[in-house]
Amino acid sequence: MSANGSPTGKQPTATYDSPFLKACRREPVPHTPVWFMRQAGRSLPEYRKVREGVGMLDSCMRPDLVTEITLQPVRRHGVDAAIYFSDIVVPLKAIGIDLDIKPGVGPVVEQPVRTRADLARLRDLTPEDVSYVTEAVGMLTAELGPAPLIGFAGAPFTLASYLVEGGPSRTYENAKAMMYGDPELWADLLDRLADITAAFLKVQIEAGASAVQLFDSWAGALAPADYRRSVLPASAKVFRAVEEYGVPRIHFGVGTGELLGLMGEAGADVVGVDWRVPLDEAARRVGPGKALQGNLDPTVLFAPTEAVEAKTREVLQAAAGLEGHVFNLGHGVMPSTDPDALTRLVEYVHEHSAR
Numbered sequence: 001m002s003a004n005g006s007p008t009g010k011q012p013t014a015t016y017d018s019p020f021l022k023a024c025r026r027e028p029v030p031h032t033p034v035w036f037m038r039q040a041g042r043s044l045p046e047y048r049k050v051r052e053g054v055g056m057l058d059s060c061m062r063p064d065l066v067t068e069i070t071l072q073p074v075r076r077h078g079v080d081a082a083i084y085f086s087d088i089v090v091p092l093k094a095i096g097i098d099l100d101i102k103p104g105v106g107p108v109v110e111q112p113v114r115t116r117a118d119l120a121r122l123r124d125l126t127p128e129d130v131s132y133v134t135e136a137v138g139m140l141t142a143e144l145g146p147a148p149l150i151g152f153a154g155a156p157f158t159l160a161s162y163l164v165e166g167g168p169s170r171t172y173e174n175a176k177a178m179m180y181g182d183p184e185l186w187a188d189l190l191d192r193l194a195d196i197t198a199a200f201l202k203v204q205i206e207a208g209a210s211a212v213q214l215f216d217s218w219a220g221a222l223a224p225a226d227y228r229r230s231v232l233p234a235s236a237k238v239f240r241a242v243e244e245y246g247v248p249r250i251h252f253g254v255g256t257g258e259l260l261g262l263m264g265e266a267g268a269d270v271v272g273v274d275w276r277v278p279l280d281e282a283a284r285r286v287g288p289g290k291a292l293q294g295n296l297d298p299t300v301l302f303a304p305t306e307a308v309e310a311k312t313r314e315v316l317q318a319a320a321g322l323e324g325h326v327f328n329l330g331h332g333v334m335p336s337t338d339p340d341a342l343t344r345l346v347e348y349v350h351e352h353s354a355r
């Protein structure tokens with residue numbers, strides 16, 4: 001620990017004292033901090049411009065592009081945190097899994113992981129596998145000034161859903177068939193993925209990320225008992241592995257109303273909530289000692305400004321009694337969102353939460 005309590009000693013005091021990190025630590029803030037999942041990306045014309053002719057995964061491996069794309073929404077919207085531009089499948093690509101991100105589709109895995117022999121393809125991730133991440137995080141923290149950088153990774157279940165299905169799925173039938181039919185293979189697969197995920201988060205924290213978010217986007221497909229038995233142990237392993245750094249750990253999923261308590265139990269400091277559960281009710285489900293992040297429905301941004309403001313006030317009112325609240329959408333920014341609506345939303349939250 002350095003004098004300002006920053007765990008890696010790399011973090012400037014102004015970053016440690018930023019509203020975003022204070023809210024994550026459930027300390028008083030001058031205004032509710034705001035950032036958006038998928039704030040970098042297709043909603044921004046400047047993103048579409050720099051991505052022209054560059055594949056998604058290729059762009060993730062170029063520190064110059066990662067730095068520029070990560071900074072774009074910070075410059076444009078004045079959000080309280082940057083999120084490192086990458087994708088949840090980057091660490092899998094880095095250990096040699098043959099996959100690609102197909103435009104309009106998502107991650108597609110050439111040879112799905114279905115058998116014990118397939119597990120051998122999931123080797124450990126070393127910092128050298130992702131040296132471009134270390135380089136880009138270093139460039140970013142130098143340029144961001146006091147604004148914190150959030151590192152992230154996919155959680156073992158959500159990664160497994162792509163690896164076992166071979167691509168996006170709505171039902172996860174192959175993944176669930178493994179989970180129910182061969183629980184030992186499933187547990188070993190998730191344990192492997194937990195190690196890879198933890199290693200990937202450590203690289204980002206060691207390079208200067210001030211917080212991390214674990215995306216278990218598709219965990220909402222699971223019944224609580226199955227989540228507890230077959231998924232929570234692996235996610236908990238990831239959170240334990242990065243605990244020593246003392247940076248806030250955020251845990252997010254979609255449709256997780258019935259899982260919020262368990263997602264907190266897995267070891268997060270902040271639990272992400274989608275728009276289906278109001279934040280005051282979410283706080284009861286999560287229990288004391290955790291901050292919450294969320295939870296405006298991303299489709300609200302397609303409505304007129306007055307409607308956006310009314311729904312935003314509802315979120316802020318539901319969060320009024322919380323110890324720590326980070327304002328966000330309930331899921332990622334949709335590509336056809338008007339970027340000006342996002343800029344106005346940041347201003348509105350800052351003004352209407354000023355203390």
Ligand SMILES: Cc1c2[nH]c(c1CCC(=O)O)Cc1[nH]c(c(CCC(=O)O)c1C)Cc1[nH]c(c(CCC(=O)O)c1C)Cc1[nH]c(c(C)c1CCC(=O)O)C2
Nearest residue numbers: 037038039040041056086087088103104105106215217332
């Ligand atoms: C499930 C998941 C993925 N990737 C991610 C998740 C978890 C978050 C969530 O629940 O949305 C995480 C992710 N992917 C991306 C980010 C960037 C950081 C940010 O601004 O939030 C983050 C945090 C960039 C991206 N990742 C992807 C894009 C779009 C590709 C492009 O711009 O060409 C971006 C900006 C591709 C991707 N990658 C994935 C999908 C479903 C897609 C969309 C496919 C499509 O609609 O084209 C897998």
